[in-house]
Amino acid sequence: MSTTHDFPAGAPVRDGAGQPAAVAPASPSGRRRLRNPSLWLTALPLAVIAAWAIVPEWFTAYSPFDGVPSENFRAPDAHHLFGTDHLGRDVFTRVVFGTRQTLLTAGLAVVIGLVAGTIIGLIAATAGRVADSAAMRLVDVLLAVPGFLISLVIVTAFSPGPISLGIGIGIASVASFARVVRSEVLRVRNLDFVEASFLNGGTYRSVVVRHILPNASGPVLALLAVDLGAAILAISGLGFLGFGAPPPTPEWGLLIAEGRQYLGTAWWLTTLPGVVIVLTVVLLAALGRQLLKTFRI
Amino acid sequence: MARYLAHRVGQAILVVWLAYTLVFLAVQLLPSDPVTIFLTADSAVDQAAIDTMKSQYGYDQPLLVQYLNQLVGVLSGNFGYSLASGQSVLDRISGVAGSTVALAGSAFIVAGLMAVIVVAAATLTRSAILRRVLVNLPPLLAAVPVFWLGLVLLDLLSIRWGVMSLFPDGSVLSLAIPVLVLAAVVSAPLAQVLLKSMNQVYDQPFIDVLRAKGASRSWIFFRHALKNAAGPALTVMGITVGTLFAGSVITETVFARSGLGSVVLTAVTTQDVPLVQGLVLLTASVFVVVNLVVDLLYPLLDPRILKSNGQGAPRALTA
Numbered sequence: 383m384s385t386t387h388d389f390p391a392g393a394p395v396r397d398g399a400g401q402p403a404a405v406a407p408a409s410p411s412g413r414r415r416l417r418n419p420s421l422w423l424t425a426l427p428l429a430v431i432a433a434w435a436i437v438p439e440w441f442t443a444y445s446p447f448d449g450v451p452s453e454n455f456r457a458p459d460a461h462h463l464f465g466t467d468h469l470g471r472d473v474f475t476r477v478v479f480g481t482r483q484t485l486l487t488a489g490l491a492v493v494i495g496l497v498a499g500t501i502i503g504l505i506a507a508t509a510g511r512v513a514d515s516a517a518m519r520l521v522d523v524l525l526a527v528p529g530f531l532i533s534l535v536i537v538t539a540f541s542p543g544p545i546s547l548g549i550g551i552g553i554a555s556v557a558s559f560a561r562v563v564r565s566e567v568l569r570v571r572n573l574d575f576v577e578a579s580f581l582n583g584g585t586y587r588s589v590v591v592r593h594i595l596p597n598a599s600g601p602v603l604a605l606l607a608v609d610l611g612a613a614i615l616a617i618s619g620l621g622f623l624g625f626g627a628p629p630p631t632p633e634w635g636l637l638i639a640e641g642r643q644y645l646g647t648a649w650w651l652t653t654l655p656g657v658v659i660v661l662t663v664v665l666l667a668a669l670g671r672q673l674l675k676t677f678r679i
Numbered sequence: 680m681a682r683y684l685a686h687r688v689g690q691a692i693l694v695v696w697l698a699y700t701l702v703f704l705a706v707q708l709l710p711s712d713p714v715t716i717f718l719t720a721d722s723a724v725d726q727a728a729i730d731t732m733k734s735q736y737g738y739d740q741p742l743l744v745q746y747l748n749q750l751v752g753v754l755s756g757n758f759g760y761s762l763a764s765g766q767s768v769l770d771r772i773s774g775v776a777g778s779t780v781a782l783a784g785s786a787f788i789v790a791g792l793m794a795v796i797v798v799a800a801a802t803l804t805r806s807a808i809l810r811r812v813l814v815n816l817p818p819l820l821a822a823v824p825v826f827w828l829g830l831v832l833l834d835l836l837s838i839r840w841g842v843m844s845l846f847p848d849g850s851v852l853s854l855a856i857p858v859l860v861l862a863a864v865v866s867a868p869l870a871q872v873l874l875k876s877m878n879q880v881y882d883q884p885f886i887d888v889l890r891a892k893g894a895s896r897s898w899i900f901f902r903h904a905l906k907n908a909a910g911p912a913l914t915v916m917g918i919t920v921g922t923l924f925a926g927s928v929i930t931e932t933v934f935a936r937s938g939l940g941s942v943v944l945t946a947v948t949t950q951d952v953p954l955v956q957g958l959v960l961l962t963a964s965v966f967v968v969v970n971l972v973v974d975l976l977y978p979l980l981d982p983r984i985l986k987s988n989g990q991g992a993p994r995a996l997t998a
Binding site for chain 2: 519523527530537540615623624627635638657667
């Protein structure tokens with residue numbers, strides 16, 4: 383998964399990431415920054431998908447578990463947007479109800495990555511040379527063991543299921559959060575206002591919590607969006623292999639895995655849930671790019 | 680150069696050792712030992728059988744002895760033994776690893792080529808529409824689950840159009856399609872990084888000098904810009920080895936190919952911890968070696984890297 387966040391591909395990159403923030407006073411205020419149509423264009427569909435996870439029953443009249451056996455393998459039409467499966471269950475309903483399971487597992491993974499990564503990155507950037515090289519070697523190791531394998535170890539040890547899956551993928555994403563937090567904190571900590579807050583009598587903790595972390599949060603927020611997308615991809619992949627939630631739980635990867643048996647008779651069972659995954663991940667990546675642009679100091 | 684070499688090799692060894700230690704510690708965190716987990720997974724087994732197997736696999740020894748024994752084993756190329764078959768990890772995978780290495784290796788090369796082709800076409804085309812399409816292709820591909828792409832292609836090619844069999848039959852297509860599916864997904868981050876650094880290179884004055892000299896667009900791209908922009912993409916190529924492994928396991932499952940994928944799946948579902956542990960260490964070692972090679976190739980591409988070596992680590996934050 384891409385751990386680098388990209389400037390809008392295509393447009394030449396003109397900002398120079400490491401420049402001193404001499405322009406900081408001229409940067410727009412928080413509210414003006416959010417007045418950005420492209421930001422909302424990506425955020426709105428994502429809000430709909432989030433609503434699927436919270437109140438799935440608002441979006442569909444069918445049950446995700448009970449089908450009408452006589453109406454099985456219906457191709458997509460006005461009644462069944464995504465068609466029906468072998469038990470006559472509405473596939474769109476299964477996708478909508480599956481959002482919760484997928485997003486909960488992905489959310490668990492991202493929270494683990496964010497919290498552990500922030501702590502490691504912060505220690506690396508502020509606690510001196512020894513702590514920095516120790517933390518960065520730890521990050522190297524986490525990067526050297528592919529995330530897929532970390533998830534496999536956890537899933538093997540604690541038997542397959544959404545929680546071990548989320549923990550495994552979360553551990554795998556600690557490294558990228560630690561790197562981004564470290565580089566952002568390094569950038570912020572040498573700015574004049576940090577020195578000023580120490581002169582004002584700030585302690586290490588108060589300066590880090592009240593001044594450094596908030597100013598370093600833009601790229602972390604962007605990574606959060608991108609990483610959520612990466613986690614959804616990883617979860618659907620491992621769910622497809624059967625390491626996630628057990629059937630008949632609707633879960634995006636599992637839906638595709640179940641549809642695989644009917645590849646010849648019902649293309650919609652595999653294709654359409656996949657389209658939803660692709661759209662979600664594309665939107666999250668776009669949101670990450672927009673956030674990076676919006677919150678750049 | 681010698682210092683750079685020593686530094687990088689030392690770092691690689693350190694990373695493998697730390698990975699080994701972390702995996703060992705993770706196994707200790709299990710609710711019980713691997714043998715008990717494995718034997719009691721599906722049925723009740725009497726304690727005597729568990730104890731016998733534990734002593735056979737050395738799990739009855741003190742932790743420090745286990746740690747050192749396994750470390751010596753890994754150093755001499757022994758990655759442990761499978762609980763299910765009793766074979767060593769290397770024996771277990773020796774029969775099937777070849778086809779996975781062939782799949783992953785070809786996909787690695789094809790992915791590199793795909794990234795260069797997409798970026799070259801996007802940079803050299805005079806059509807604004809084509810450029811827009813090409814520039815947006817890598818971010819889209821980066822969001823595509825590899826198993827879904829494989830299934831959709833399988834549906835189209837073998838069921839709808841009947842040009843390819845559902846199972847591997849040795850035909851050109853049944854070899855090429857899995858490689859292309861895996862390569863397409865792996866190439867996406869490569870193309871994104873290459874595109875980004877290419878844009879940075881094209882902003883530099885030497886490109887204008889080349890243009891003023893009368894160099895053609897493709898000459899500028901292939902003879903000058905590509906070499907300057909390749910560095911970050913090369914680093915990402917090293918990192919994609921992990922994605923490549925995950926992608927191979929999934930691609931093999933989708934296309935019903937034999938290989939490491941089936942070994943991994945069986946090991947996980949039967950909770951064969953030592954086998955998974957060995958596979959993890961083996962893959963991590965391959966990953967570290969590939970990234971070491973990338974690091975050692977880097978100065979050949981960009982001699983400046985040797986001069987900027989050893990930037991200072993951050994000092995502690997104090998008032």
